Every structure is written in structure tokens, then in C-alpha cells.
Amino acid sequence: MNRFLMLALVLLLAAAPLTAATLRNDDSCDVAQMPAATLLLPYFEVSLGDRATARTTLVSVTNTSREPQIAKVTIWTDWGFPVIDWNIYLTGYDVAALDLRDVLDGHIVPTSTSSPRGTRSLSANPRFLSNAAGACGANGQPTVIPPSLAADVIASLTVGGNSHCPDQKIGSTHAADRASGYVTIDVVATCSTTLPTDGTYINELLYDNVLTGDSIIYDANPQTGNYAGSSPLVHIRAIPEGGNAGVRTATNLPMTFYGRYMPSAAPKADRRQPLPSRFAARWMDGGASGFNTDFMIWRGVNVASCSSAQQAGHNLPFDVVTFDSRENPTTFTTQSLPTLDATNRVSMSKMPAAFSGDTVGWIYLDLDVTPQAEPAQNWVVVAQTAEGRYMAAYDATALGNGCSPRVSKTAPIAPAP
Amino acid sequence: MRKTIFILSLLLLAAVSHAATFATGAPSTTNNDDSCDIALLPAATLLLPYFEVEVAAPPATAATTLFTIVNVTQQPQIAHVTLWTDLAYPVLTFNIFLTGYDVQAINLYDVIVRGQIAPLSGTSNATTPGARSLSNTTGNPRFADSAATNCSPSSQGGGVVPALLVTEVRKALTAGMTSSCPNAFVGEVHDVAAGYATIDLVSTCSAHLPSDAAYYGELLYDNVLTGDYQYINPNATTGNYAGGNPLVHIRAIPEGGAAGQIVGTDLPYTFYDRLTPAETRRIDRRQPLPSTFAARFIDGGPTSFQTDFNIWREALTGTSATCLDYERNGPMEVADLVRFDERENPTELVPLPILDPPLPGYGQFRVTSRTNAASYVFPSLSGSGDVGGWMYLSLNNLGSDAYSVAANFDYHANSSSIHGPRQSQNWVTVSMFAEGRYSTLTDATMLANGCTRSPASPLFAVEGSTVPPIGPGPNVVP
Numbered sequence: 001m002n003r004f005l006m007l008a009l010v011l012l013l014a015a016a017p018l019t020a021a022t023l024r025n026d027d028s029c030d031v032a033q034m035p036a037a038t039l040l041l042p043y044f045e046v047s048l049g050d051r052a053t054a055r056t057t058l059v060s061v062t063n064t065s066r067e068p069q070i071a072k073v074t075i076w077t078d079w080g081f082p083v084i085d086w087n088i089y090l091t092g093y094d095v096a097a098l099d100l101r102d103v104l105d106g107h108i109v110p111t112s113t114s115s116p117r118g119t120r121s122l123s124a125n126p127r128f129l130s131n132a133a134g135a136c137g138a139n140g141q142p143t144v145i146p147p148s149l150a151a152d153v154i155a156s157l158t159v160g161g162n163s164h165c166p167d168q169k170i171g172s173t174h175a176a177d178r179a180s181g182y183v184t185i186d187v188v189a190t191c192s193t194t195l196p197t198d199g200t201y202i203n204e205l206l207y208d209n210v211l212t213g214d215s216i217i218y219d220a221n222p223q224t225g226n227y228a229g230s231s232p233l234v235h236i237r238a239i240p241e242g243g244n245a246g247v248r249t250a251t252n253l254p255m256t257f258y259g260r261y262m263p264s265a266a267p268k269a270d271r272r273q274p275l276p277s278r279f280a281a282r283w284m285d286g287g288a289s290g291f292n293t294d295f296m297i298w299r300g301v302n303v304a305s306c307s308s309a310q311q312a313g314h315n316l317p318f319d320v321v322t323f324d325s326r327e328n329p330t331t332f333t334t335q336s337l338p339t340l341d342a343t344n345r346v347s348m349s350k351m352p353a354a355f356s357g358d359t360v361g362w363i364y365l366d367l368d369v370t371p372q373a374e375p376a377q378n379w380v381v382v383a384q385t386a387e388g389r390y391m392a393a394y395d396a397t398a399l400g401n402g403c404s405p406r407v408s409k410t411a412p413i414a415p416a417p
Numbered sequence: 418m419r420k421t422i423f424i425l426s427l428l429l430l431a432a433v434s435h436a437a438t439f440a441t442g443a444p445s446t447t448n449n450d451d452s453c454d455i456a457l458l459p460a461a462t463l464l465l466p467y468f469e470v471e472v473a474a475p476p477a478t479a480a481t482t483l484f485t486i487v488n489v490t491q492q493p494q495i496a497h498v499t500l501w502t503d504l505a506y507p508v509l510t511f512n513i514f515l516t517g518y519d520v521q522a523i524n525l526y527d528v529i530v531r532g533q534i535a536p537l538s539g540t541s542n543a544t545t546p547g548a549r550s551l552s553n554t555t556g557n558p559r560f561a562d563s564a565a566t567n568c569s570p571s572s573q574g575g576g577v578v579p580a581l582l583v584t585e586v587r588k589a590l591t592a593g594m595t596s597s598c599p600n601a602f603v604g605e606v607h608d609v610a611a612g613y614a615t616i617d618l619v620s621t622c623s624a625h626l627p628s629d630a631a632y633y634g635e636l637l638y639d640n641v642l643t644g645d646y647q648y649i650n651p652n653a654t655t656g657n658y659a660g661g662n663p664l665v666h667i668r669a670i671p672e673g674g675a676a677g678q679i680v681g682t683d684l685p686y687t688f689y690d691r692l693t694p695a696e697t698r699r700i701d702r703r704q705p706l707p708s709t710f711a712a713r714f715i716d717g718g719p720t721s722f723q724t725d726f727n728i729w730r731e732a733l734t735g736t737s738a739t740c741l742d743y744e745r746n747g748p749m750e751v752a753d754l755v756r757f758d759e760r761e762n763p764t765e766l767v768p769l770p771i772l773d774p775p776l777p778g779y780g781q782f783r784v785t786s787r788t789n790a791a792s793y794v795f796p797s798l799s800g801s802g803d804v805g806g807w808m809y810l811s812l813n814n815l816g817s818d819a820y821s822v823a824a825n826f827d828y829h830a831n832s833s834s835i836h837g838p839r840q841s842q843n844w845v846t847v848s849m850f851a852e853g854r855y856s857t858l859t860d861a862t863m864l865a866n867g868c869t870r871s872p873a874s875p876l877f878a879v880e881g882s883t884v885p886p887i888g889p890g891p892n893v894v895p
Contacts, residue, residue, distance in 0.1 A: 022445045023683060023868035025890045028452030029444060034863050035711075035889040062807050064711050064864060065888045093761045093887070095713065095807050118761030120887070209889055212711055212862040218855070227658065230849070230857030240443035241892060252439045252447060280459075280489050280643055282520065327518045327547025362487050362520050382645075384661060389854055390649065392661025397457050397643040399489060403437065403447035412491045413518070413549070415459040415640060416449050 026209050026241045029253060029403035031273055035064045035209045036235035038257060038272050039071075041183035042298030042379045043343045045217065046100050048154065048177040053221040055178075056101040059233070061185055063090035065210040067125040068117070070136060071096075072188040072204075074196055075103070075153070077171030077181045080301040080342035081309040083156040084149065087191035089113060089136045092121025104157070104179060106150040112138040127206055127244055129190040136191040157181050165306030172341060182298055182343040185233070187211060189245035197261050197304060202269045203246040205258075207238035217383070217393060227385060229393030234298075234379050238271045254403050255374045260302040274402030275300065275377035277368040278416070281396035283322075284384055285348045287359030291386040293348040295396070299367060300377035301342045315340055315376075319366035319409050322351055324358035340367070345383075364413050365396070368406050375406040443892075450640050450672045453684065453704055453868035459489050459640045460666035462688060462703050463496075465614040466729035466844045467785045469648065470525045472587055472610045480609070480656055481526035484646035484664060486616060488515035491550055492557040493542070494641055495568060497619040498523070499627055500586065502604030502612045504746040505732035505784040508589040509578070512622035514542045514568045517550025529590065529610050532583040534576045541570040559637055559675055561621040568622040598740030605747065605783060613729055613785045616664070618642055620676035628736055630694045634677040638669035638702055648848070648858065658850060660858030665844055669702040685826040685868055686839055691735045691819045698821040705867030706731070706842035708752070708813045709890065712861035714790035715849060718804035722851040724790040726861075728782050730812055731842040735819025748781035752833040752840075752874035753811035755887060756796040758803035764796040766876060780876075782812070787848070809887050810861070813840035813871040831882040833874030840871035865890020 022028055044057035063069045074085040084103075088096050089111040096109060113136045117123065134140055145153070148163075155161040157179035160171035174180055184196060187206040194201050213233040219225025236257050243249050248266055256262070257272035284291035303309045316339055321331045330352040332338075338350055351363055367378040380396035400416025407416070437447040446452060468482035488494045496513040511534050513521050521540070527533040534540055542553040542565065550556070554565055566572060578586070589595045590612050593604030604612065615627060618637040625632040644664040650656025667688050674680050679697055687693070688703035715722040732746040756764045766780045778794045788794060795808065816837025822828050828839035845861035869890040873882040 022451065023453045023685065023866075024445070025454075025865050025869060025892050027444045027446070027892065028454055029447040030449075030452050030454045030456040030458065032454040032456040032863070032866075033860055034454065034866070060713055062711060062713065062862075064862070066886045091761055093757045093763070093807075095757070095759055095805070097805070116760055118757065118763055120755075120763050121761050214713065214859050216849075216857055226854050228851075228855035228857055229661075230859050232859050232862070235862070250442055252442045252444055254447060280487060282485055282487060282645060321549075323518045323520065323547065325520055326545070327516055327550050329518070329547055329549045360520070360522065362518075384647075386659075389657050390659035391856075392645075392647050392659055392858070394645055394661050394663050394858075395457050397459060397487075397489070397663070397666070399459065400449050401447070401456075401458070404449060414490050 026237050026239055029273055029401040031234065031236065031275065031401065033232050033235050034237065035212050037187045037207055037209050037211065037238035038236040039185040039211055039213045040234035040236060040298070040379065041215050042234060042381055043182055043296035043345060044100055044180060045345065046104055046179045048104065048179060051101065054101060055219040055221065055225060056099055058097060058099050058216040058218055059183065059213060060095060060097045061088060061090065061211060061213040062095040063093060063210055064212055066092035066120055066122050068092055068122065069125065069210055070132065070188050070191060071211060072186045074184045075181055076342070077156050077160065078341045078343045079160065079171045079309045080303040081156065081170035082195045082197055083162065084153045085193060085195055087136065087141065089115060089141065089191065091115050091117035093118055104154055106145040106147065108143050108145065110141065110143040112136055112141045114138045127189055127208065129245065132190040140191060154179060168306040168310050170306060170309040185211065185213065196258060199263060202262060205270055206245055207241055207243050207271055209237045209241050222388060226388045227391035229383055229391035231381050231393045231395055236272045239273060240271065257377065260300065275379055276398040276400055276402045276404065277366060277375045277378055277406065278399040279365045279380040279396040280362055280399055281365060281380055281382045282362045283348045284360045291384050294383045295346045296381040296383060297340055297344045297346060297367065298379040299340055299342055315369050317365065318368040320352060321364040321413060322354055322361060324354035324356050324361040326356055326358060328354060328356050330355055377402060450668050450670055453866040455665065455667065455704060455706065455863065455866065457663050457666055458668065459643050461618045461638055461640050461642065461669035462667040463616040463642055463644045464665035464667060464844065465646050466665060466846060467613055467727040467787060468525055468611065469787065470529050470610040472530050472591060473608065476526065478652040479526055480650040480652060481524060482646060482648055483522060483524045484614065484644060485520060485522040486513060486515065486642055486644040487520045488518060488641060489643055490641045491517040493517055493551065493553045494557065495564065495619050495622055496642060497617045499615045500612055501614070502589050502593065503783055503785045504593065504604050504743045505734065506589065506603035506743050507626045507628055508595065509586045510624060510626055512568065512573065513540050514622065516544050516546040516553055517556060518547055528578065529587055532578040532580060534578065537570050537573065537576040540576045541573045542568040543570045559620055559639070561635065561676060564621040572622065601740035601743065603740065603743045616642065616644065627689055628692050633693060633697070633700045636701055637676050638672055638674050640668045640672050653853065657853045658856035660848055660856045662846060662858045662860065667703045670704060671702065685823040686821060688842065690821055691732065699823065706844055707863045707865055707867045707869065708811060708840045708843050708871040709864040710810045710812070710845040710861040711807055711864055712810060712845050712847045713807045715805040716791045722849050725787050725848040726790055727787050727846040727848060728812065729785045729844040730782060730814060732784050733814065733817040733819060746784045748778045748783055749814040750877065751780055751782065751811065752813040752815065752871060753876065754780060754796055755809040756798070756806060758799040758801050758806040760801055760803060762799040762801050764799050766796055810845055811872055811874065812843035813874070815877055816840060828870050831873055831879070832870045833877055834871065835877055835879055842867055
């Protein structure tokens with residue numbers, strides 16, 4: 001056979017579209033509620049007033065494997081600046097619950113290698129670094145946040161002030177006594193104070209999809225809430241899964257969740273699935289049901305320094321279209337586009353209003369940022385509340401996975417191809 | 418000629434370099450709608466795994482379930498809704514005509530008690546499309562010719578369920594009785610109306626049920642629907658709270674094509690497998706649901722939270738089921754349940770002594786149910802005093818002769834599917850509530866996708882099988 005023809009046939013076979021899916025676990029770009037290597041709490045709020053009535057956010061993390069795991073928790077401001085991190089040592093099949101109010105009060109739930117383990121749990125994880133036994137031991141794990149650091153954390157999350165960035169804000173200023181931001185939780189190989197923004201973090205990051213978790217927004221104040229709502233944490237899987245920390249393994253993902261913090265020589269070294277840009281979220285705003293809707297919107301930003309935190313906040317969404325219950329579309333004029341920080345709670349009342357007067361419908365959110373080379377990563381949670389007793393919180397529907405190419409503003413709104 | 422082939426080669430090479438499937442490495446695909454994972458992405462079928470409606474209570478205080486469907490495309494779409502009893506007997510079906518970018522909410526109290534589905538403007542093709550929506554009549558080339566007539570206001574029954582049918586539906590969902598099966602129970606008996614709902618994308622409005630072979634000539638394959646649901650309990654004594662969650666989004670893979678068209682899928686079996694025609698068992702192309710889950714629970718303690726698990730399970734019966742067969746969909750075995758407390762102490766299902774009267778339902782669940790996590794049907798709480806932890810649920814019902822599986826997939830050997838060729842499909846949601854004001858609702862975490870072979874059961878192990886440790890499913894399946 002002519003060798004060119006053979007080459008053409010080989011290539012033709014390679015290029016032929018597959019007629020069906022991968023059947024494997026941890027083998028696609030789809031973000032699903034399955035055990036993961038990174039968990040993202042896209043938005044949290046904590047009131048710092050009287051504990052009996054304070055709004056807070058509870059987080060739980062479960063290790064679904066029999067091996068012990070180390071979960072690195074990092075709290076970020078709403079401009080995407082990391083302000084504190086600590087480690088949770090999870091024995092096999094362990095579950096840990098955190099009240100973020102406790103953390104802001106300076107308390108960390110004690111976990112260490114000396115925590116008792118169950119009869120089905122193993123004592124060791126071969127992926128741990130050799131220093132993990134000491135670093136995660138009872139003596140290596142703090143249970144109290146030093147007062148000066150706790151004050152810094154509170155200042156960062158409430159008014160954007162931090163002693164490490166005396167001349168620049170690293171977060172926005174909120175209503176009195178309200179802290180907000182987001183949280184990442186990563187599987188790592190040792191207990192340390194290394195942050196995801198540090199170049200050496202990649203030497204500690206692990207790739208086993210073993211964690212699951214959820215969050216509960218809990219508002220005990222009858223004046224402002226009197227309800228609770230929960231949603232799963234965003235489960236971000238490492239693909240391919242497995243391997244030791246610091247070992248570079250190729251991934252077919254076009255970009256990754258932590259890509260913006262990875263070394264330039266290995267921009268996809270974290271192997272975490274990227275998050276999508278476009279979402280469909282339902283809204284109710286008044287009317288007979290009395291429900292109101294807020295959107296908790298997380299956006300991936302690259303903050304490497306005090307000054308870049310200032311720049312990273314305030315991105316414009318690419319496109320927002322409100323559909324009322326009669327499918328009438330309304331959108332922002334260019335002048336009225338709202339800026340969005342790294343994480344936000346945005347009322348439906350700030351979104352394009354349905355001119356029909358309808359009080360229900362759905363909203364299309366394209367949260368891409370056009371100047372960037374890659375589509376921006378985002379997440380949206382819908383919170384609906386009414387009557388000081390009802391709350392429902394759940395994820396918005398992504399209109400494509402994080403590997404989907406960006407779409408033109410003039411293209412019809414639709415799921416990604 | 419040689420030059421032409423070379424150019425062809427270059428073009429193909431370009432196609433390969435932009436391809437989103439990969440012969441080596443992982444992920445093997447970055448395409449949308451190309452995996453077995455259940456994710457919150459637009460879908461061709463939506464599952465409301467459990468609903469409850471207090472049919473005897475007045476509207477002001479009746480607990481109810483609402484669900485909402487959104488069409489995220491500019492084309493009009495038809496959503497076919499089917500209500501099933503908790504023993505998987507289909508009792509009511511209706512169609513929602515969605516114009517492009519339409520949203521439609523359904524309150525099941527309205528349907529089951531008042532006989533009102535939705536305003537006619539929300540259920541027929543008479544609705545005026547929005548400015549960005551395509552024509553109701555010509556906008557979707559996949560619609561059957563009959564859609565224009567069958568989805569018109571006159572054919573849609575005015576969005577109203579006839580009174581006799583409402584009574585019949587209510588009786589089936591509360592007492593398990595229906596005039597079609599006068600000598601058998603097709604649902605369990607309870608004070609509330611309980612069951613589950615499926616919502617499928619179809620090409621025309623009809624009264625066909627998913628259990629009818631003709632239904633698979635109407636089913637469409639476009640992943641364009643999204644939706645959510647809320648449980649609302651306004652009764653200050655029994656509830657006073659609400660919880661919301663996405664519907665289960667089940668995608669058609671591969672996506673697209675005309676109704677009735679047979680297109681191959683690599684899915685080993687599908688969501689509607691037990692109801693599809695014998696000669697085309699995977700015609701629906703819907704992703705299968707998984708069998709193993711991790712679900713958190715709290716039962717008391719300082720927060721006073723309680724936890725219910727809403728568990729949906731695939732029925733045992735197939736298309737040849739008689740009225741009497743539906744009772745088989747009552748309490749079905751599970752492969753394994755293990756409760757871990759906060760100190761990782763495991764408690765397991767254990768063989769019970771023979772009691773008189775016997776303890777009903779220990780380690781067993783019907784097709785859809787709501788069960789408190791502290792119930793005796795689950796492994797007991799450990800003696801540690803912990804009131805929280807998580808539950809491992811391996812919900813395979815051990816298989817059924819009504820199930821199929823594709824060639825080359827061995828789900829029987831070394832698994833807990835001892836009564837059929839494969840494990841069953843399942844879904845779990847976790848509902849927590851406290852103090853008559855707090856309530857939350859979230860899905861449990863899947864430990865593997867539905868294409869993954871279920872772990873062998875320690876209770877019903879096939880000879881020679883090994884029971885793997887509890888954990889996420891392996892990457893390579895089955």
C-alpha cells in the first residue's frame with residue numbers, strides 16, 4: 001500500500017469521533033460529586049457578633065479511603081489572597097467538621113497522627129513524606145491560632161487589611177462584623193504551612209481522589225435568617241489520579257484548577273480539573289412565594305502579591321442574560337455591568353431586571369474574562385430564602401465542563417458542544 | 418494524487434491535534450457528554466428521586482414537593498413527566514411544552530390534590546416564544562410531525578388532570594391501590610403521597626409511559642434540560658422549613674439524533690434498561706446510576722440535627738411485570754451498609770436472630786423511601802456516644818432477571834449481582850433538619866460511576882469473590 005495512503009488511513013482512524021463515553025472513573029473533565037483531591041467551598045460568610053445568633057458556615061470533610069490522609073485547608077479573602085492555612089489529619093474513614101466561626105475565634109479542631117483510628121482503618125499511607133509523622137504529630141499540629149494571626153485573619157476577611165500588605169487592601173470591606181471569602185481543601189503529603197500560592201506547594205500536593213465534603217450556611221438570627229442551607233463542596237478531581245508528591249505526570253487536561261500558581265515549567269502539575277465558565281441558575285425574586293435569590297459566585301483569580309490582589313478583584317462578567325418566566329431576555333448595558341470579586345454573594349436584585357414584571361425565571365451567567373488566554377474558571381451556588389424560615393442552597397448547572405472552549409457573545413445561549 | 422493524499426494527511430493531523438479524545442494518558446476525553454459520570458450538566462432525563470405530598474392537609478400547612486424544569490436552548494423542547502409509586506408503578510404522565518429558554522415550575526400538591534399541572538400557557542405550544550427563542554412549530558427539527566397537534570392547548574387537556582384520574586393517582590401514591598390492579602398493591606401504604614418522578618426529553622406529546630415499547634420511538638437524546646426541586650413544609654409543628662437540591666441529571670451518550678434512531682453507545686447498560694425493548698436494550702442511551710455512596714449523618718448532639726436518607730433504587734420488575742409483581746419492588750436487599758462514627762468505629766449489618774414478630778425492613782429498602790438515619794434498618798450507632806459520622810451505602814439489590822448488560826462487560830463475576838447480570842442503579846440524598854427551622858438537602862457522594870462494577874457483598878458473596886475495602890471505585894471498569 002502506498003505509504004502516504006496508509007498514513008492517511010491511520011490518521012483517519014485516529015481522528016474518527018468516538019461514539020461513546022469513557023466508562024472509567026476519574027477520566028473526564030466533568031466535575032461531579034465523586035471523591036476528589038481538592039474540595040472548594042466557593043463562598044463563606046461568618047458574623048462575628050453574638051455566637052448565639054451569628055451567621056456561620058460549617059464545613060465537613062470525609063476521607064472515603066482506609067488510608068490516612070492529610071487535608072490542607074486554606075482560607076482566602078474575597079479578592080483571592082490566602083490568609084491562613086492549616087492541616088487536618090484524617091485517619092482512614094475519618095470525618096472532620098469545622099465551624100468557620102471557631103476558626104475566626106482562634107480555635108482549630110485538634111487532629112494528629114495520634115488520633116485513634118477505627119478497626120477498618122490503616123495506620124499508614126505510603127504517599128506521605130517522611131516528615132509527615134513528626135509534622136502531623138500532636139506536637140506539630142497547632143490547636144490555637146496565635147492572637148496576632150487571628151486578628152490579621154479577621155482584618156483580612158472583614159476589611160481587606162493585613163499586616164503583610166500594609167499599603168494595599170487584599171479584600172473588600174464588608175458590613176460590620178461580617179467576614180467572607182472562600183476555602184480550598186487539598187490532599188497533601190505532609191503537614192506544613194506552605195500555601196497553594198507557594199512554588200514549593202507542588203512538592204506536597206497529592207493526587208488521590210479520596211475526599212468528599214459539604215457545607216452548611218447556618219443563620220440563627222431570626223432577624224436576618226432563621227434558616228440553614230447546604231450544598232456539596234465543589235469536588236475537583238486529579239486526573240490522572242495517583243502517584244507521589246512532586247512526581248510530574250502528564251495530564252490531557254488543557255488547563256488545571258491551580259494552573260495559575262504552578263511553576264511555569266509545569267503549568268498543569270496539579271492535574272486538578274478546571275472549572276467551567278458558563279452557568280444556568282434559577283431565580284425567584286418576590287412575588288407570591290416571597291422567595292428571594294442570591295448567587296454565590298466564585299471566580300478564579302491569580303493573586304501572587306499584595307498588589308495583584310487589588311488588581312484581581314473587580315472583573316467584569318462576559319455576559320449575563322436574565323430570562324423571565326415568559327422567556328423574555330434582558331441583559332446589562334455595557335455601562336451597568338457589575339464587577340465581581342474572586343468570591344461574591346450577589347442578590348438577584350442586582351442582576352438585569354425582567355421588564356415584564358415576572359418574579360421568576362432563570363439567568364445565564366457567562367463569567368469568562370476575555371483578555372485572558374484561557375477561559376476563566378468559576379462556580380455558582382444558588383441560595384433562595386423566604387419568610388425567615390425557608391432556605392434552599394444548591395449548585396447552578398454548568399453549561400459545559402472546564403475544558404470547553406470559550407463561546408462568542410453573539411452565539412445562541414446553549415450547552416457547550 | 419500523492420500531493421492530495423499528503424494534504425489530506427495534514428488536514429487529518431490537524432484534526433487529531435485538536436481532538437478532545439486521547440489514545441493514551443488521562444483523561445481519555447475532555448469532551449462534554451462523553452463520560453459515565455453523573456454531573457450537574459444539561460441532560461436528557463431528570464430524576465426526582467423521592468417526593469412527598471401531604472394530601473390530607475390544607476394548602477397552607479401541607480408539606481409538598483416542587484420541581485422546576487428549564488430548557489437551556491433556543492429550540493423548543495418537550496418534557497415528558499411520569500409520576501411513579503414507591504414500588505415503581507407508573508401512575509400519571511403529562512407533557513410540558515417548553516419554548517426556547519423556558520422555565521416551568523410544578524407543585525406536586527397542585528397535581529395530586531387539585532388536579533392542576535400548570536397554567537395552559539406553560540404546558541402547550543400556544544405560548545409566545547421570547548425574543549431569543551425559536552419558533553414553537555419549526556424551531557426544533559427533531560419534533561415528530563404529530564407534535565404540532567398533540568402539544569396544542571386542546572390536546573393538552575387544559576393543564577388539568579380529570580377528577581377521576583386525580584383520585585386514582587392519589588390512591589395509588591398513598592394506599593398503593595389502583596383500579597388497573599384491583600387485587601394487588603402497587604405502592605406502599607402511608608399518610609402522605611410518596612413516589613418518584615422522571616422527566617424525559619421527547620419528540621411529541623403523548624400518553625406513553627416509559628414502560629411502553631412505543632415510548633422509545635419518542636425519546637430524544639439532546640442534553641438540554643436542567644432542573645431542581647424543593648421540599649417545603651410550612652407546618653410549624655412538623656416542619657417549618659425547606660430544602661432544595663438539583664434533580665439528578667442523566668445525560669444521553671452519545672448525544673443527539675432523531676427519536677427512534679438506533680445509535681450505538683459504549684455504556685454497558687442504561688438508566689431505562691429494565692424497560693427498554695428486548696431487542697434494543699440500550700436504545701435510551703441514558704447514563705446508568707451508581708450503586709455505592711457516602712452519606713454524612715448527624716443524629717442529636719448540641720445542634721439537635723436529625724438526618725433522613727432519601728434512597729431511590731432501581732426496581733426489580735421489567736416490562737412483563739404483572740400487577741402482583743410490583744410487590745417484589747418492596748423491601749429489597751442491599752449489598753452492604755456500614756456506619757462510621759466520628760472516631761471511625763464501624764458498625765455493620767449483622768444477621769438478626771429470628772424474632773416473632775420479625776423486624777421488618779432491616780437492611781432493606783423499597784424503590785424510593787425516606788428513612789431516618791437512626792432507624793434500626795441501618796447498622797446501629799456505635800457505643801462511642803458519637804452522634805455523627807458517615808454511612809457507606811452499597812445499594813446493589815443483587816440484580817434481577819429483568820436487567821441486561823452489554824457483551825464484554827462481566828458484572829456478575831466477583832460482584833454482588835447474584836440474581837442477574839449486573840448490579841442495580843441507585844441514588845441517595847441527605848436531608849438534615851433541626852429545631853423546627855433548619856433544614857438542608859444535598860446529594861450523597863457517589864463512590865464510583867454507574868459503569869463501575871459494584872463491590873462484592875460481604876452478606877451475599879458469590880463463591881470465590883473477594884470483598885474489597887470500602888473506598889472510591891477503581892479507575893478501570895468494570
